[in-house]
Amino acid sequence: MEYKLIIIGGSAGSFQVITKILSQLPKDYPIPVVLALHRLKHVRHGFVEALSFKSKIPVIEPHDKEKIKPGNVYLAPANYHLYIELAGTFALSIEESVNHSRPSLDLTFMTGGYAYKNKCVGIILSGANKDGALGLKKIKDYGGMAIVQDPSDSQVSAMPAAAIEKTKNVDKIIDSDEIIKFLFSLLKNN
Secondary structure, eight states: OOOOEEEEEEOTTOHHHHHHHHHHSOTTOOSOEEEEEOOOTTOOSSHHHHHHHHOSSOEEOOOTTOBOOTTOEEEOOTTOEEEEOTTSBEEEEOOOOBTTBSSOHHHHHHHHHHHHGGGEEEEEOOOSSOTTHHHHHHHHHTTOEEEEEOGGGSSSOHHHHHHHHHHSSOSEEEOHHHHHHHHHHGGGGO
């Protein structure tokens, strides 16, 4: 299977795993990676820079209607929902919070799954609520792949546990090192 989009969602306890993943991926990693992470609403600077410091791949906060391109990591901007459109572009929204969050992992996962169908991979990392569980189920329903960080490997296990419970048949429940190996394994098919 050739995948065209990877969406990684996380909240409390996920930053360390995200930086570990980004530090391992090569600068020519071809599959676009979208990060939907819960972050402080009013802190506009520093997060992209912190991720960029660890990443060999450019980390970008996309603008509304920006085209999704291979070889980039896209970070949902603080206090915006990040939608993925059928045209392979992003849409930003300041609609009400979902699961007390903006950006909502559910919305990014659902729209990414709908737009990319069986070409989408969704990954849920550590977090303290259930945001992302319904969205990961939708990725799976649309034919995509659903991956969850093992709750026992997570700093905060509520989000991975909710995703496992909601999705019922996730493809893999693996630790952070295995997630990195999995991301490399996708290159064999692309």
